[in-house]
Amino acid sequence: MPRPPAKEVPRWRRGKDIDPLLSAGRLSGRDAEQIARAYARIAPQQTAGTKAEVNDTLARTGAWRWRRHTAPFIWIACLLLGAYGLRLTAHPFAYAMIASVVVPALMFWGTRHLSPYAAHTSAAWGVITSVWLPSLASLGFSPPLPGLLALNWAVCAALWVRHYRWRPHAPEQPAPEPAGDEVTWARLTAERKWNAHLGTAGKLGGGGRRYPIQCDGIKTTIGTVLAASENIAGAWHKPMTEAYAERDPLGITSRGYLTILGRESLMTVREWTRTGMDPQTGLAVIGRYADGSDARVKFYTPRFGTKHALISGTTGSGKSELLHLLIFVALVTGWFVPIVLDPQEGQSLPFWRDRVLYAAGVDECHRMLRGLHAGMLGRSRYLSGLRWDDEGIAMRGMPFFDYELTGLPMPLIIFDEAHMALKGTTKQERGIVEDVVEIGRLGRKTGTALWLATHIPGLTDLGGEQALRDMLRGGNVVSMRTANRVGGPMLGLEKDPSEIPKFFADGKETYGLGYCAGPDNRPDAPMRSDLVPKAMRLQVPPVPVLDDRFLEAMDAAMGTQGVLLPSGEVPQPAEPDGEAPEGRRCVDAVWQVLSDAGKPMERGEIIKWVSELVTTGWGREEPFTIRSITTALKTLTDSGKITKDPNRAVYQAAER
DSSP: OOOOOOOOOOGGGTTOOHHHHHHTSSOOHHHHHHHHHHHHHHOTTTOOSOHHHHHHHHHHHTTTTTTGGGHHHHHHHHHHHHHHHHHTSSSHHHHHHHHHHHHHHHHHHHTTTSOHHHHHHHHHHHHHHHHHHHHHHHHTTOTTHHHHHHHHHHHHHHHHHHHHOSSOOOOOOOOOOOOOHHHHHHHHHHHHTOOEEEOOOEEOGGGOEEEEEEEOSSSOOHHHHHTTHHHHHHHTTOOTTTEEEEEOTTOOTTEEEEEEOSSOTTSSOOBOOOOOOOTTTOEEEEEEETTSOEEEEEOEETTTEEOOEEEEOOTTSSHHHHHHHHHHHHHHHSSEEEEEEETTTTOSSGGGTTTSEEEEHHHHHHHHHHHHHHHHHHHHHHHHTOEEEETTEEEESOSSOOHHHHOOOEEEEEETTGGGTOOOOSHHHHHHHHHHHHHHHHHHHHTOEEEEEESOOSGGGGTTOHHHHHHHHTSEEEEEOOSSTTHHHHHTOSSOGGGSOSBOTTSOBOTTEEEEESTTOOTTSOEEEOBOOGGGGGSOOOOOOOOHHHHHHHHHHHTSSSOOOOSSOOOOOOOTTTTOOTTSSHHHHHHHHHHHHOSOEEHHHHHHHHHHIIIIISOOSSOOOHHHHHHHHHHHHHHTSEEEOSSSSEEEESOO
16 A cells, blocks of 8 residues: 655754744743744744734743843943943044934934834934933033933833833734725625626715715616615615715716715704805805705806795704795895795794785785786786897897896795695685796796795695696705605605604704705705804895886785785885975875876876876976885875775775
8 A cells, every 4th residue: 555645844843843842931042033933934924024023923932021121221321331432532522412413313213113102212212312422421420410310211211111011912903994885885786786886985074985886877877876875874884964875966877976974064053154146157055965065056047037946844854944044045145035925824934024025824825926926927028028139139028037137126935834825725725826836837037936845745735736846846956854755756856855864963953954956966965954143133134125017016916005015124215205395295296196086096097197297297307116105195095185995906085
């Protein structure tokens, strides 16, 4: 039978066996070095031949137990010998000064590869050496220098020995690094069976990073990834506001982005910067995304018209605060006239009730919408015959709205709690629905914007009008936290707003947290709306006034004495008849027109004849404003000189 092959013995074991050497206890330096090299050859992947690995192996053998503690003694010995040698030279102080520069530099250069503590301690010893060398070389070893030197050395040696202890400690094992984002993504894609990979990360503030996602576009699209928002957040053990995916802003369905934040960036509320709309782009900042970039909405497009908006969210999600911010943005811009419709009897935005045009309750909302609809149609008639210059070409009729060309203020209708008035069950509610739909369809070309807020953007809460929801979604969509999962698809969002948590990690409510489908094209990135500083409540910007043509059409359609003007102070243009003499005031002109007519007259007819009287008969350069004529009618009615029909805006002189 053939002999079994002899087991090959490694060369390093042919001389001495390791086990007997280790069992012998203490080892000589030569034996210890031999064992250390043997260990280095056995596990080359763990011991790459560096000094640190050899020292760790030597520590296991028990050899060179005090090797690190000899450093302070070597240093003090070299310092004394050097100082003694320099003192024997012809010019001890001069040579010592040169040595005080060279020796520390050599100490720093020779120990720069050691551990941070050893390198820093060596540098400190070099500084001390640069002081003691000239002192000992020039003054010698006479008292009290030896005592001071011993005290100084004892402190340094004690700190050194305290750090390395009396017994060599086991080398510190580095903490295992957490799995990288690529590894986590690979596990997620394998579990979900996605064909998508991550690109190179981009750094964000606070330790965050942003990866481009590249899908194959056949088996996997970015919509497939967005549908698993909870899985993405769970894979990184973070809330959905810290780990999320979103589409590419360019709209390429095979690409997107994965954002991983190092901390919760939306937990702190950011104050509004007190800036209005950009007149060139029509964009306004209303908040910030989780990665710190601004979240914007579009109010207006030059030579196009205004933009509508649909705002959704459950109770306490932050809708009213957002509407509050939008009104301030409109006022700071100076082009928009906020008009608040509040079916909840004025409780939604009470701060603005005495400052802007405000309708409280369903009845007032109905009348205001009827007036706004009439004012919009009246402006359409005016713009259809407007003559304007289009870069040298004379044009008649404007098929769009542009503020620079017309100079007309733009009504911004804020319709809060709209579901209360859009049920469509009664005749009045059906009338409200019809007016709202018409404003949504025709408002853009007349400079009228409709910003509607409701809890659930379902057809039931929008009067059953699919067209209304589609028109509002065509502008801006802002969704705060919702109470059910049906809100996202109704708003055209792929992310589910109902998954937004109610509270942050610190226990604070997440009001203002949501998604914004606006001009930034980032409907899948979480955002939080800004908060209006409380100081702004004491510094309300001036409230613009609608043009007389719009107000006249509103008042005629509403059938009341004047539109629902706020009861508080609203800045108005200066009246030209402020110092008019007796007989030439606005109230005199109104009385003369009614007394000469001798019959009932509608308010619009009175305004027309008063304007003709004062401009042709009295020679005034400008007619009285509608506000002045309305005030004069009220004054004459209160004094009993004229009477008013209780059902219509019709007046008649009580006496000749």
